[in-house]
Amino acid sequence: xxxxxxxxxxxxxRGSATPPTNDLLIVGYxxxxxxxxxxxxxxxxxxxxxxxxxxxxxxxxxxxxxxLAADVPTxxxxxxxxRPDGGMDVTWTLRSGVTxxxxxxxxxxxxxxTVDAINGPNYNPESTDGFDRISSxxxxxxxxAVVHYKEVYAPYDIQFIRGTLPKHVLEGRxxxxxxxxxxxxxxxxxxxVAAWKAGEYILLERVPHYWRGDExxxxxxxxxxxxxxxxxxxxxxxSGEVHVVALVPWDKQRxxxxxxxxxxxxxxxxxxxxxxxNERQFPPFADVRVRRALIHALDRELFTKTILDGxxxxxxxxxxxxxxxxxxxxxRYPYDPARARTLLDEAGWTAGPxxxxxxDGRPLAFTLITQAGYAIRENIAQAIEHQLREVGVxxxxxxxxxxxxSALWFEGRxxxxxxxxxxxxxxxxxxxxxxxxxxxxxxxINYFKDDALTxxxxxxxxxxxxxxxxxxxxxxxxxxxxxxPEIPLYSVTRLDAVPASLQHFKGxxxxxxxxxxxxxxxxx
Amino acid sequence: xxxxxxxxxxxxxxxxxxxxGLVFLLIHAAPGGPLAIYLSNPNVRPEDIxxxxxxxxxxxxxxxxxxxxxxxxxxxxxxYSFSDGRPVAARIVERLPATLELVGVSIVVALVLTVPxxxxxxxxxxxxxxxxxxxxAMAGISLPAFWFGLVLQIVFAVGLxxxxxxxxxxxxxxDFVDHxxxxxMPVTVLAVVQASGWSRYLRGSMIETLGQPFVLAARARxxxxxxVIVRHALRNAIGPVLAIVMVDAALLVSGAVVTxxxxxxxxxxxxxxxxxxxxxxxxxxxxxxxTSTAIVVFNVVADAAHALIDPRVVDV
Numbered sequence: 001x002x003x004x005x006x007x008x009x010x011x012x013x014r015g016s017a018t019p020p021t022n023d024l025l026i027v028g029y030x031x032x033x034x035x036x037x038x039x040x041x042x043x044x045x046x047x048x049x050x051x052x053x054x055x056x057x058x059x060x061x062x063x064x065x066x067x068l069a070a071d072v073p074t075x076x077x078x079x080x081x082x083r084p085d086g087g088m089d090v091t092w093t094l095r096s097g098v099t100x101x102x103x104x105x106x107x108x109x110x111x112x113x114t115v116d117a118i119n120g121p122n123y124n125p126e127s128t129d130g131f132d133r134i135s136s137x138x139x140x141x142x143x144x145a146v147v148h149y150k151e152v153y154a155p156y157d158i159q160f161i162r163g164t165l166p167k168h169v170l171e172g173r174x175x176x177x178x179x180x181x182x183x184x185x186x187x188x189x190x191x192x193v194a195a196w197k198a199g200e201y202i203l204l205e206r207v208p209h210y211w212r213g214d215e216x217x218x219x220x221x222x223x224x225x226x227x228x229x230x231x232x233x234x235x236x237x238x239s240g241e242v243h244v245v246a247l248v249p250w251d252k253q254r255x256x257x258x259x260x261x262x263x264x265x266x267x268x269x270x271x272x273x274x275x276x277x278n279e280r281q282f283p284p285f286a287d288v289r290v291r292r293a294l295i296h297a298l299d300r301e302l303f304t305k306t307i308l309d310g311x312x313x314x315x316x317x318x319x320x321x322x323x324x325x326x327x328x329x330x331x332r333y334p335y336d337p338a339r340a341r342t343l344l345d346e347a348g349w350t351a352g353p354x355x356x357x358x359x360d361g362r363p364l365a366f367t368l369i370t371q372a373g374y375a376i377r378e379n380i381a382q383a384i385e386h387q388l389r390e391v392g393v394x395x396x397x398x399x400x401x402x403x404x405x406s407a408l409w410f411e412g413r414x415x416x417x418x419x420x421x422x423x424x425x426x427x428x429x430x431x432x433x434x435x436x437x438x439x440x441x442x443x444x445i446n447y448f449k450d451d452a453l454t455x456x457x458x459x460x461x462x463x464x465x466x467x468x469x470x471x472x473x474x475x476x477x478x479x480x481x482x483x484x485p486e487i488p489l490y491s492v493t494r495l496d497a498v499p500a501s502l503q504h505f506k507g508x509x510x511x512x513x514x515x516x517x518x519x520x521x522x523x524x
Numbered sequence: 525x526x527x528x529x530x531x532x533x534x535x536x537x538x539x540x541x542x543x544x545g546l547v548f549l550l551i552h553a554a555p556g557g558p559l560a561i562y563l564s565n566p567n568v569r570p571e572d573i574x575x576x577x578x579x580x581x582x583x584x585x586x587x588x589x590x591x592x593x594x595x596x597x598x599x600x601x602x603x604y605s606f607s608d609g610r611p612v613a614a615r616i617v618e619r620l621p622a623t624l625e626l627v628g629v630s631i632v633v634a635l636v637l638t639v640p641x642x643x644x645x646x647x648x649x650x651x652x653x654x655x656x657x658x659x660x661a662m663a664g665i666s667l668p669a670f671w672f673g674l675v676l677q678i679v680f681a682v683g684l685x686x687x688x689x690x691x692x693x694x695x696x697x698x699d700f701v702d703h704x705x706x707x708x709m710p711v712t713v714l715a716v717v718q719a720s721g722w723s724r725y726l727r728g729s730m731i732e733t734l735g736q737p738f739v740l741a742a743r744a745r746x747x748x749x750x751x752v753i754v755r756h757a758l759r760n761a762i763g764p765v766l767a768i769v770m771v772d773a774a775l776l777v778s779g780a781v782v783t784x785x786x787x788x789x790x791x792x793x794x795x796x797x798x799x800x801x802x803x804x805x806x807x808x809x810x811x812x813x814x815t816s817t818a819i820v821v822f823n824v825v826a827d828a829a830h831a832l833i834d835p836r837v838v839d840v
Contacts, residue, residue, distance in 0.1 A: 442570070
């Protein structure tokens, strides 16, 4: 300690903190990416968003907007045509004058190459979702790509949101091992990778002639520093060593509130925290009266006011207010422990010794698993344990690490789980609720079975008409709210800390991330 | 001496083989695997998971996976990382300098603290210096490294803004002063924790040795007290401490896991944390084998060093 203080004062004020400028903006990042190839990674990464551009992207209100496409194809503008054989054709018109960073023109051949590579045998992308429904791509001219789908596919408009692969660089190569591309992808975006120091940082630098014009982007360099430890990341923000931290944990928000140099933006998110009720593992959950009793027994308003510090609103279903498909005309369940007790009585669960309800000699007792290391989540789990105990339900909380949790839910080996889904930008909820989408075929880990709902969800997936699809999804939300297959708790609000001097920050509720409009950012 | 070394190293081979099997079983017994991380993405379909499982060879029986890993590893091929597809050896080599820098400096600083502290508190047992260092050592042993590290950060980086709170260099920096500034806090954490333990061992060992008849004899011969302590007592007392220092050093070389994570130090410790969270089996196996080998080798080195100081040891 003494040694530290002594030497430190010797080189004091040399300073490691630099204020954010248009020359350099430093981002504190919670992990080092595996790869910068957007098709190989498990989530859309902020760093890639600055380098590689999709045909479309999602804006701050989760609207799908054109990026490298001239517009978003729809039924109305003729970009989407339904074929009599049940398939559909989507015509993408590309923005003209866009070049890859090496000067090669960006054309429809790159779109076709991307589809062929992902569907081909020589590449192992993370997901082939949607691409597997494409039969072929035609390229009548350099700026037109016609994508032929075998069946109607509603989320077609975000099919190329991750971007495209450059044909002239990757054709004929083993893309999994193409480390030159995977570590420093050739893109069309405002930045390119200047340096990647393993374990330390990735440095992006502005490209000389971005297609939006030479005055954009304004910030010359972006540095993503890898700081896995949350406390360290927040300390760096406070000391001025980093300027931006995306997804600030909620329990850190108050620590940052007093800093004048930092603004913590709140964006209503597209994720919702909920309790999954596994009917297969714990059969009492199959009784809708039990599920309704559980949701009535929880004072969710109190959770959001106290544990969540007012940062997040109570959620009432899987589709969040930020989505165009959202409706609030659904059944809601206010905090009503008396009603919960009545429902449990009706379901045959009567008070037993030591206050735990039982039926046929078996107690109403289950285990609630959740991920360790999230203070808020652990507190919510304890509150649930306490409140359900009040109505005679015995809950035991179990904490696991993230990888273990994934394995447990995938194998259905849990009674109840507290977690959230980051929902796709497209409101496709089939994988979570359709009867035939239990693991491994999907993520219906409530093991909830409702044939009418299942039919409705599949119908909505095969509808590209926005108005018709909205109707179907509104009805699906009503059905989900009546059946309570899971207990929605709160809608996740994104907190992003950025410099107070940063202009044109917009935020983003999806996993496109906050850097989607980085070309507009400017320090003033 | 050479035969002694060769015999000790040869004995280590079957030991490492057994360790590799146990470690392999252990890391595969942890729930989840390299693909578990993909499950949380709703766009990754079951077909995708199956396809990736086959592509990574995770669909084969466990003994087959172990056998092919062992055959390749023995031949010097450490395989590819499950998370980023790059060669494991390359991932380890690029992290090694950072760890050697941090651990090397920390061990030197810890020894500089240990030796005088251990000697003086043994010689002046029960006096104020001994009581002070005993208290300090207890504190050093009891402090959780992550907590100690965070407190240093809050004081010197956030509060006083004297030192960078994490990383190895500043962008555009990297000169000597920059390196020293980044090293100060993590080295303090590691050195204080290690020296606390080591100085206790040295103190105990010195006290025992100082009570031996040969020390009394040396004093009776009129040997100066300084020589009695350094040439007679210390030389005998340092052996057991050296063995402990070497094992600790081996553990540190494979990564000061907690300290590196707190200070985002780009060494093997952070790599281990990442690989563990991702269940990156190939990287985990390589790191754990590296640790085991380092412990074996450092033990042999400690024995050899001990033998040089005290020739009686070779017969053991």
